Amino acid sequence: MPVESPRPQYRQLADLIRAAIEQGEYPPGSELPAEDQLAGLHGVSRATVNRAVLILRGEGAVRVVRGRGTVVRELPVLRRDGITRQRADLREADAARGAFQAELARLSLTARSEVGVAEQVPPAGIASLLGIEPGAPVVTRQRRMYGNNVPVQLAVSYLPHEIAAGTRLMDADSGPGGIYSRLAELGYAAAAFSESVRIRLPETDEAAFLVLDAEQRVFAIRRIASTAAGRVVEVNDIVLPAHQWELRYEWRSG
Amino acid sequence: MPVESPRPQYRQLADLIRAAIEQGEYPPGSELPAEDQLAGLHGVSRATVNRAVLILRGEGAVRVVRGRGTVVRELPVLRRDGITRQRADLREADAARGAFQAELARLSLTARSEVGVAEQVPPAGIASLLGIEPGAPVVTRQRRMYGNNVPVQLAVSYLPHEIAAGTRLMDADSGPGGIYSRLAELGYAAAAFSESVRIRLPETDEAAFLVLDAEQRVFAIRRIASTAAGRVVEVNDIVLPAHQWELRYEWRSG
DNA sequence: TCTTATTTGTTCGTATGTATT
DNA sequence: GAATACATACGAACAAATAAG
Numbered sequence: 001m002p003v004e005s006p007r008p009q010y011r012q013l014a015d016l017i018r019a020a021i022e023q024g025e026y027p028p029g030s031e032l033p034a035e036d037q038l039a040g041l042h043g044v045s046r047a048t049v050n051r052a053v054l055i056l057r058g059e060g061a062v063r064v065v066r067g068r069g070t071v072v073r074e075l076p077v078l079r080r081d082g083i084t085r086q087r088a089d090l091r092e093a094d095a096a097r098g099a100f101q102a103e104l105a106r107l108s109l110t111a112r113s114e115v116g117v118a119e120q121v122p123p124a125g126i127a128s129l130l131g132i133e134p135g136a137p138v139v140t141r142q143r144r145m146y147g148n149n150v151p152v153q154l155a156v157s158y159l160p161h162e163i164a165a166g167t168r169l170m171d172a173d174s175g176p177g178g179i180y181s182r183l184a185e186l187g188y189a190a191a192a193f194s195e196s197v198r199i200r201l202p203e204t205d206e207a208a209f210l211v212l213d214a215e216q217r218v219f220a221i222r223r224i225a226s227t228a229a230g231r232v233v234e235v236n237d238i239v240l241p242a243h244q245w246e247l248r249y250e251w252r253s254g
Numbered sequence: 255m256p257v258e259s260p261r262p263q264y265r266q267l268a269d270l271i272r273a274a275i276e277q278g279e280y281p282p283g284s285e286l287p288a289e290d291q292l293a294g295l296h297g298v299s300r301a302t303v304n305r306a307v308l309i310l311r312g313e314g315a316v317r318v319v320r321g322r323g324t325v326v327r328e329l330p331v332l333r334r335d336g337i338t339r340q341r342a343d344l345r346e347a348d349a350a351r352g353a354f355q356a357e358l359a360r361l362s363l364t365a366r367s368e369v370g371v372a373e374q375v376p377p378a379g380i381a382s383l384l385g386i387e388p389g390a391p392v393v394t395r396q397r398r399m400y401g402n403n404v405p406v407q408l409a410v411s412y413l414p415h416e417i418a419a420g421t422r423l424m425d426a427d428s429g430p431g432g433i434y435s436r437l438a439e440l441g442y443a444a445a446a447f448s449e450s451v452r453i454r455l456p457e458t459d460e461a462a463f464l465v466l467d468a469e470q471r472v473f474a475i476r477r478i479a480s481t482a483a484g485r486v487v488e489v490n491d492i493v494l495p496a497h498q499w500e501l502r503y504e505w506r507s508g
Numbered sequence: 509t510c511t512t513a514t515t516t517g518t519t520c521g522t523a524t525g526t527a528t529t
Numbered sequence: 530g531a532a533t534a535c536a537t538a539c540g541a542a543c544a545a546a547t548a549a550g
Contacts, residue, residue: 008517008518008519009518009519010518010519011468034533034534034535035534035535036534044519044520045519045520045521046520046521046535047518047519047520047521048518048519048520050535050536051518051519053535055469058469059454059455064534064535064536065527065528065534065535066526066527066528066534066535066536067526067527067528067529067533067534067535068527068528068529068533068534068535069533069534069535070534070535079450082503083503083505189507190507191506191507192504192505192506192507193504193505193506193507194502194503194504194505195502195503195504196333196500196501196502196503197451197500197501197502197503198500198501199453199471199473199496199497200313201312201313214265215309215312215469217453217471217496219453242453242471243453246450246451246452247450247451247452248448248449248450248451249336249337249448249449249450249451249503250446250447250448250449251337251446251447251448251505252445252446252447253443253444253445253446253447262536262537262538263537263538264537264538288514288515288516289515289516290514290515298538298539299538299539299540300516300539300540301537301538301539301540302537302538302539304516304517304518305537305538307516318515318516318517319515319516319546319547320515320516320517320545320546320547321514321515321516321545321546321547321548322514322515322516322546322547322548323514323515323516323547324515324516510550511549511550512548512549512550513547513548513549513550514546514547514548514549515545515546515547515548516544516545516546516547517543517544517545517546518542518543518544518545519541519542519543519544520540520541520542520543521539521540521541522538522539522540523537523538523539524536524537524538524539525535525536525537525538526534526535526536526537527533527534527535527536528532528533528534528535529531529532529533529534
């Protein structure tokens with residue numbers, strides 16, 4: 001590959017491979033040729049190939065398994081609806097299934113999630129939001145979510161101990177309509193929501209579960225649910241691989 | 255720097271420099287030592303320093319000018335409120351200033367924006383959303399926005415020619431309350447909004463204006479505004495440096 | 509304007525480490 | 530254990546942009 005343009009070789013090579021993937025030359029789930037071979041094929045050093053692949057990894061186009069090879073991403077982009085997913089009517093319409101399952105069903109993917117419930121002392125920022133003494137425990141619900149058995153989402157929900165302890169909010173299966181329906185039954189119906197969306201690099205544990213390279217980005221969403229009276233009843237920290245999701249918000253003016 | 259942990263040196267070094275920046279050792283706007291010097295200081299090769307800096311660039315922590323040096327980012331993280339910014343009462347409260355100015359004023363930053371209006375044939379996707387014949391022109395309003403004279407946002411708004419042509423929607427200054435107030439006056443009040451948020455690499459022109467490295471990410475937001483009758487009256491494509499912004503959505507349940 | 513020094517960008521070759529098969 | 534394949538690191542060289550004279 002001659003140096004004909006100001007665009008560096010590793011970037012040109014990344015463009016080439018990306019195009020080849022989109023053309024179907026390397027279909028989803030298949031492996032790219034080894035870096036040595038790509039180097040020979042395009043007449044560059046392996047270091048240059050490595051750097052090109054680094055770009056594609058960052059975009060989420062491929063995933064690398066050391067010792068095995070470089071695999072083309074299988075899953076399509078998923079869509080998360082930030083507002084509709086809270087609506088009680090929709091929540092209860094499909095009973096125990098929940099918003100996440102509905103999101104994946106739209107794309108004919110199988111959804112699966114694992115829930116872990118615990119009583120823990122939360123980080124200081126969370127305690128402050130919940131209006132709780134530093135050092136006091138809260139109920140946490142941790143969810144790990146999969147689409148077609150590929151990890152696609154991590155979420156930790158923090159609930160005030162005073163509200164959640166000893167209730168069905170501590171069951172792994174929180175029942176029809178999910179935790180918002182349970183909160184409503186307990187007299188703490190969530191009436192106001194806020195979500196803040198940031199982009200950052202994944203923490204090591206997040207990268208491990210979501211099978212992310214250190215260069216990939218995640219959406220870090222913090223959702224805060226409050227009652228009509230303004231009491232915060234849930235803080236939910238959600239982590240999504242950024243290349244894997246589209247966030248959607250819909251509302252009516254007023 | 256000995257290889258004592260499985261964490262690679264370039265990553266450790268990035269952590270070190272990031273910490274030094276946060277500690278105030280390298281204040282906003284100042285320059286890091288040259289890569290040679292950092293290499294000598296930490297006992298690694300320049301290639302390793304370069305790779306460490308690459309991480310910090312990706313995070314938006316520093317900005318590099320070839321031939322000059324590496325500069326620590328000046329601006330704080332900005333917050334964009336996706337829903338409140340459309341509310342008519344707030345829009346008109348501070349007259350011609352607008353949501354963007356308000357967002358920056360909260361952080362004591364000066365806001366400035368340049369507007370360019372044109373009649374153009376839009377991309378096919380936009381035409382389809384607006385329900386317009388392919389090849390037919392629309393009115394575009396392009397905005398380039400700055401905070402403290404640093405570029406922080408790009409937006410292109412597409413308006414149906416039939417609605418906007420010959421109206422004040424084609425003035426660079428769209429007047430108090432902005433284009434939504436003008437649309438309402440014309441009988442096309444926006445009643446429903448949707449925003450979809452994606453993360454991607456910047457296009458070359460976006461990277462040029464926003465002064466982004468090729469490895470940095472942008473938020474690509476597409477906002478669609480419709481009337482109560484369901485007619486799409488505006489499509490707005492917004493591009494934000496991902497490291498520079500926090501997106502915020504707030505709503506009440508219903 | 510031209511020249512030179514500085515600083516980062518890119519690429520190569522080589523070597524070694526580590527995970528997988 | 531051996532072969533394969535990616536990860537990391539070094540040293541060196543040249544290119545390109547910037548700044549200073």
